[in-house]
Amino acid sequence: MKKIAFFPGSFDPFTKGHEDIVLRGLTLFDEVIIGIGHNASKARYFTIEKMINWIEETFDGKAVRVVSYNDLTANVAKDMGAEFLIRGLRNTTDFEYENSIAQVNRYLVENLETVFLITAPHLAPISSTIIRDLHRYGTNIDDFLPYNIHK
Numbered sequence: 001m002k003k004i005a006f007f008p009g010s011f012d013p014f015t016k017g018h019e020d021i022v023l024r025g026l027t028l029f030d031e032v033i034i035g036i037g038h039n040a041s042k043a044r045y046f047t048i049e050k051m052i053n054w055i056e057e058t059f060d061g062k063a064v065r066v067v068s069y070n071d072l073t074a075n076v077a078k079d080m081g082a083e084f085l086i087r088g089l090r091n092t093t094d095f096e097y098e099n100s101i102a103q104v105n106r107y108l109v110e111n112l113e114t115v116f117l118i119t120a121p122h123l124a125p126i127s128s129t130i131i132r133d134l135h136r137y138g139t140n141i142d143d144f145l146p147y148n149i150h151k
Contacts, residue, residue: 004081005028008085016123072108077105
């Protein structure tokens, strides 16, 4: 049976840290589905359409799909045939937050396992929030992204 993992997030933007988690996930799973969730309480900085295109370019030829969704993550993972969720952890604060979500997801879908991957140390300081702020105020963010936003 094919092992499929679902990697959910807002990915606004999708960073080199996210890319690292996907590439490492591909060593554990046959396919990784990157799910860009709609968050009604957040206005996006980069459109979902642009983000899907950039992520697809990044993983061209690899066992990666990109989807957008507007539902509970656990339900989408189940509908996609994923038995695993992948989450990256940069620090203990991330763990506290992600642990609670993992438990709720497991409650919603009984056999849905969350796999935590520790972020590579050189990528740990990168966050989408910081990158958005840098870009908003004119700083070049190319070093933090696995794709070219200037195309």
